Amino acid sequence: MPVSPDDATLMDVQQGGRCFFCGEPVGAKATFDHLIPLAYGGIDEPSNVVLAHRRCNQRKGDRLPDAGELDRFFAARRGSRLGVWPPLRALRAAEEGQEWIAVARAISQEK
Numbered sequence: 055m056p057v058s059p060d061d062a063t064l065m066d067v068q069q070g071g072r073c074f075f076c077g078e079p080v081g082a083k084a085t086f087d088h089l090i091p092l093a094y095g096g097i098d099e100p101s102n103v104v105l106a107h108r109r110c111n112q113r114k115g116d117r118l119p120d121a122g123e124l125d126r127f128f129a130a131r132r133g134s135r136l137g138v139w140p141p142l143r144a145l146r147a148a149e150e151g152q153e154w155i156a157v158a159r160a161i162s163q164e165k
């Protein structure tokens with residue numbers, strides 16, 4: 055299920071009204087950033103989405119989230135109904151240099 059208005063409100067509360075990437079206030083102008091990009095099989099669901107400024111979302115582009123971003127995401131989602139998409143767990147557990155293959159394998163298991 056795509057991100058509902060209720061999901062977006064909860065995300066905003068969890069992020070303290072701040073952009074996931076730069077940490078500055080983002081408010082109503084937030085865009086949905088897909089941590090595992092849609093272009094690489096990421097899903098359009100709350101468990102793979104954070105709120106970000108449009109410019110920060112665009113600057114991130116189609117890369118995978120880094121270790122610090124994953125740590126922040128997992129901390130924010132602990133005990134949250136918004137959840138964590140399993141391929142993000144696979145990414146976090148991947149050895150250096152194996153990130154893309156770990157994600158691709160995990161996504162194929164989801165389908």
Ligand SMILES: [Zn+2]
Nearest residue numbers: 073076107110
């Ligand atoms: Zn930002």
